[in-house]
Amino acid sequence: xxxxGVSLWPELLESLGQTLQMVVVTLLVGGFAGLLLGLAxxxxxxxxxxxxxxxxxxxxxxxxxxxxxPFIIFITGILPLTxxxxxxxxxxxxxxxPMTIMATFGTSRIVxxxxxxxxxxxxxxxxxxxxxPLRIIATVVVxxxxxxxxxxxxxxxxxxxxxxxxAGAVAGGGLGDFAIVYGYQRFNYVAxxxxxxxxxxxxxxxxxxxxxLARRVLRR
Amino acid sequence: xxxxxxxxxxxxxLRDVSKVYEGRSGTVRAVDGVSLDIARGEVxxxxxxxxxxxxxxxxxxxxxESPTGGEVVVDGTTLTGLPERGLRPARAxxxxxxxxxxxxxxxxxxxxxxxxxxxxxxxxxxxxxxxxELLEFVGLSDKARQYPDQxxxxxxxxxxxxxxxxxxxxxxxxxxATSALDPETTRDVLDLLRRINLELGxxxxxxxxxxxxxxxxxxxxxxxxxxxVVEAGDVYDVFARPQREVTRRFVGTALHDRPxxxxxxxxxxxxxxxxxxxxxxxxxxxxxVPVTALLRQHGVDGTVVFGGITxxxxxxxxxxxxxxxxxxxDVDAVVAELARRTEVVLHDEGPTAGTGGGAHEGVTA
Ligand SMILES: Nc1ncnc2c1ncn2[C@@H]1O[C@H](COP(=O)(O)OP(=O)(O)O)[C@@H](O)[C@H]1O
Ligand SMILES: [Mg+2]
Numbered sequence: 001x002x003x004x005g006v007s008l009w010p011e012l013l014e015s016l017g018q019t020l021q022m023v024v025v026t027l028l029v030g031g032f033a034g035l036l037l038g039l040a041x042x043x044x045x046x047x048x049x050x051x052x053x054x055x056x057x058x059x060x061x062x063x064x065x066x067x068x069x070p071f072i073i074f075i076t077g078i079l080p081l082t083x084x085x086x087x088x089x090x091x092x093x094x095x096x097x098p099m100t101i102m103a104t105f106g107t108s109r110i111v112x113x114x115x116x117x118x119x120x121x122x123x124x125x126x127x128x129x130x131x132x133p134l135r136i137i138a139t140v141v142v143x144x145x146x147x148x149x150x151x152x153x154x155x156x157x158x159x160x161x162x163x164x165x166x167a168g169a170v171a172g173g174g175l176g177d178f179a180i181v182y183g184y185q186r187f188n189y190v191a192x193x194x195x196x197x198x199x200x201x202x203x204x205x206x207x208x209x210x211x212x213l214a215r216r217v218l219r220r
Numbered sequence: 221x222x223x224x225x226x227x228x229x230x231x232x233x234l235r236d237v238s239k240v241y242e243g244r245s246g247t248v249r250a251v252d253g254v255s256l257d258i259a260r261g262e263v264x265x266x267x268x269x270x271x272x273x274x275x276x277x278x279x280x281x282x283x284x285e286s287p288t289g290g291e292v293v294v295d296g297t298t299l300t301g302l303p304e305r306g307l308r309p310a311r312a313x314x315x316x317x318x319x320x321x322x323x324x325x326x327x328x329x330x331x332x333x334x335x336x337x338x339x340x341x342x343x344x345x346x347x348x349x350x351x352x353e354l355l356e357f358v359g360l361s362d363k364a365r366q367y368p369d370q371x372x373x374x375x376x377x378x379x380x381x382x383x384x385x386x387x388x389x390x391x392x393x394x395x396x397a398t399s400a401l402d403p404e405t406t407r408d409v410l411d412l413l414r415r416i417n418l419e420l421g422x423x424x425x426x427x428x429x430x431x432x433x434x435x436x437x438x439x440x441x442x443x444x445x446x447x448x449v450v451e452a453g454d455v456y457d458v459f460a461r462p463q464r465e466v467t468r469r470f471v472g473t474a475l476h477d478r479p480x481x482x483x484x485x486x487x488x489x490x491x492x493x494x495x496x497x498x499x500x501x502x503x504x505x506x507x508x509v510p511v512t513a514l515l516r517q518h519g520v521d522g523t524v525v526f527g528g529i530t531x532x533x534x535x536x537x538x539x540x541x542x543x544x545x546x547x548x549x550d551v552d553a554v555v556a557e558l559a560r561r562t563e564v565v566l567h568d569e570g571p572t573a574g575t576g577g578g579a580h581e582g583v584t585a
Contacts, residue, residue, distance in 0.1 A: 119320075119322070121318060121320050121322035122322050122323075122324055122325075124284070124318075124322060125316070125318060125322035125323075125324075126335070126339075127284060127311065128282060128284060128311055128314075128316040129311065129312060129316075129335065129336040129339050129383075130308040130309060130310075130311040130312025130313075130336070130339055130340070131308075131339045132305075132308060135339065139335075139338075140324060143324070143326040143327075144324060144325060144326050146326060217326075219367060219369070
């Protein structure tokens, strides 16, 4: 894979590194914040541990407003905030900020959906044994839903890789940027499809690991 | 007696307890002015059809719900009005077993039994010893490292029971604990509950819609309907002399001993004599009814054509339906003698008798 006689492999490798950095940081930070937001959505539902109709309604509206915004528009829309927080408007670090926010809201729904499917009987049993709500969340709600949650986070990983490609194209860095700069702009289809192949491999590995973990947790 | 010792106060005292749910479809009085005392060491049954308010009542006893009216006192502690944090130790001191077992699927059998001990802050070594002891008690020592998914329904409920007993509660609440089990497993679990009552002295409240559970296990029973306790007392008394239609229905469906009107019609087609149902009871006032002796004495032939007898609290309860054949006056005399001793139902319209009308005419002793 060359461009004007120069090998593109070092660039590709660097782009992969940037993509992985964006994805991992977003997954960790956004995934954790999303878990908290998802738990808030779940526990404030009617009849649940912290049942609170107004709070639940506000959270729902918030999530519903942010989630449907197309990511590429979201990045440009919150650019001033990104600059204020990260001090940069361009580059991997600057892009991680909007990615994390979007991932937080996306994760919250995935988490909420998996927790709603949980049998309320086990929460009831823990309450009957005198456990407080925070202990119930940490020792019953999350562990009991862990299998589906892992699959949910695997799904999230793929969505974040997708986001990172878009983010990279707009604000620099990563495999998306590589595909545009060295592939699209130079009519180099080999470069484009090589980037695609690398992304596919990354996604495949993530899905494999997720399935493996989930199967271990679910013991089947 | 005016003793003020702990044993004199009831384990559970409910005073005019109500629970009203305000729903979109209006107000539901799930529990409506219930007053009950449940004594220490007894097995108390609460029986009622679905929606009667049994689960709500039992959830009020262990403070999973707070009443909208009245007062709940458990083991001398008034739960009503306590803040949520104050209720947690109270709940931890009451064992609860569920119809659907509600075991944690992510934990092993041992992990499930250890959970309430963790909540109670037991150190690990003590926990392990206690879990081993409990699994031994319920006969599941070999399953300690298995997961709930690998167990049968009866085994799951044993784990649920071991878990409920972990912190040595003085009170155990069982909400339809055997309703998801087959009859044989049900018997095993009921035997285990009986053992818990006898060997450990634990007071047990059994919620059920099955009379057989109450008959087998309970000392006293309360019958619930529309959120109210409509009848309560000694199990044998309540079932032998039901005062309410609901109670009669429970007894009837459990025993199938009384012929329904169409059964009577069919019987009559085949049996020309007088058809009479005689209650079989054994309470303090009456011994057995000497039917054979009466028949012999009056020269009347009696054939058993229908009936059913079961054991309630180790005493027989049911009825037998006879066809009586003999001279009119003799049959009348036998019926009168029987009616003096027990409840008798005449299914008239026999060829000779002329009281006519409905299929059932009760003559109670
Ligand atoms: N959380 C609740 N909200 C509204 N209504 C309820 C709630 N829990 C129970 N009920 C109503 O209260 C009544 C009694 O229910 P329950 O105590 O579960 O009866 P049972 O256990 O005897 O079948 C039913 O009509 C039920 O619909
Ligand atoms: Mg119920």
